[in-house]
Amino acid sequence: MDRELINVYDYERSARARVDPSAWDYFMSGAWDEITLRANRTAFDRIRLWPRVLMDASASDRATTVLGTPIAAPILVAPMAYQMLAHPEGELAMARGAGAAGTALVVSTLATTSLEDVAAAAAGPLWFQLYIFKERQVSAALVRRAEVAGYRALVLTVDAPRIGRRERDEHNHFVLPPHLLMRNFVDVGLEHMDVSVAGSGLAAHATARFDDALTWEALEWLRGLTRLPVIVKGILAPEDAALAVEHGAAAVIVSNHGGRQLDGVPATIEALPAVVRAVAGRCDVYLDGGIRRGTDVVKALALGARAVLVGRPALWGLAVAGDEGVLQVLNLLRAELDMAMALCGRPTLASLDAELLQDPATVPAHA
Template structure:
């Protein structure tokens, strides 16, 4: 791995990448990646929620080499994991999205490409990864239609509609930094000039929040999702669900899956940790659609925990940016290899032959 910090750096867990990444990215970019909204209560709650989940291992099951492959949306993946959608990846590495997508392809897991990618969807698709496209709902429905058409033409196999950003929450770190995008980082999927506001730094103002306020609509509704369901042949995943009632509504409008997520603690501060709501969402939707977990996942044990609570899989976000910042493609490869090794270890120790068996495990909350 081409380490940008220390030639002796050998990560043994995903969290090892964090401090190494902090040493190589500008402080304002680190705050953008790492920060949450407000007092960051929900950011902390994500980790606490996962750490409260105790998994009851089975013994004498004769498992020596468990399989990690599992289906997501009907397609077999090397492990029940997708790389979460994350904006502006060129902030941490010059080749940004292409490098991370290439690592996902090599690892055999889907890569979720953001509307706010700093690389156009067509260039990300050229890497050859299984691609899901994450859609933010824009004020201009014509632009929404164009993005969906481009995602389909690029070969994406799913649409991930993020529904928890009517406005960008007040992220205190970005406000204090007067955070703005550098000139070389743009919202590459949007027409030229549509992200000018994101580059205009003003003290006490997040330029990215100003841009989002100008181009995102706060009026997204279930009727819009019904329209989209009729507009595309791609399966829909609804990301940003916490209330089980919303999960049921998503299933009723034809979503193939819901992603239990609080946007990594970056939207409503004071919302619960995603893992705290996962069992209720799974119970509410039953077998009507798949349920995935996002926010706070930091290793293979967290994948096991999510499976044991009934999830089909997880999305992993910040750790992949840490790894990308540290080593580019090699760093991302190493992070996904570690995740796979940790998952195999967790499955073995829990007595599970594969991820499907992990969904039969019992859990206790609080140890």
């Protein structure tokens, strides 16, 4: 029998026992030596909090807005492909769970359910994540469909001109089982992953389809296609954050794709401060990668993120109990955030600032 599930790691353990080992490796792996995957966690663990006391810890409203959309807490769900590998109801259950938690969900281009079916099931706001294909009209058609279906923003992923080499997937010859399809591509006949390839079927699919010649022109092209706000996901360099703003991004997501793309890049929490400085309030900055505790959310907000996205923990919830599991994971992270803020002496999201992380011994005394 499962022991009581009281934190995201309990969900991880319980999910592992339910998911096929090759799918589990796909969910969990990072690229090459997984240095960045580990760094996303260790960098959070290294940061110390310097709480203040007697600050009235009675408040518990953690609601905020992202691009004008109200959400119950600054914790969204990151886009993740192939969710029916985690649970038979896949993206549908993810959308119900995120909506029940009062937050926004980013739906992957590579979903195993069509974007229309996800929208029909959803109980909350949806954003659509886009990979731009070599055949641009295929991506343009997805944008139009996302608009019609009521998605509120597009999330352009820019850190994956090629899919990072996840060696566990190579060893496993990771492919989608035949009953699972990339449902957004049924109308153009691209719904099947090629199962005849030697290594990772996902890597082969991406090499064949993703446009690896993209430049900032792609962002202009996308903005010309749609009135939806465009969020750029996969920013680490402050220079790129500034370029994203100049090319009209409505927000940037500081992300290293959960350590799954270029191994050896910084943890996202290390990259965040310079990005926040470069953006200088001109658009929202969000962060994903390694968020496992409410204190991680506190640290990201203290360093200037408006909100964070969680990836794998939401999948663990999905695998354990479908929409209910997603809701539970999001609720427990929100409860941890609530508790952490109260104990930090920071009654509101706006009061989470860099002083919370500042070692008083290293701060020069004021004259």
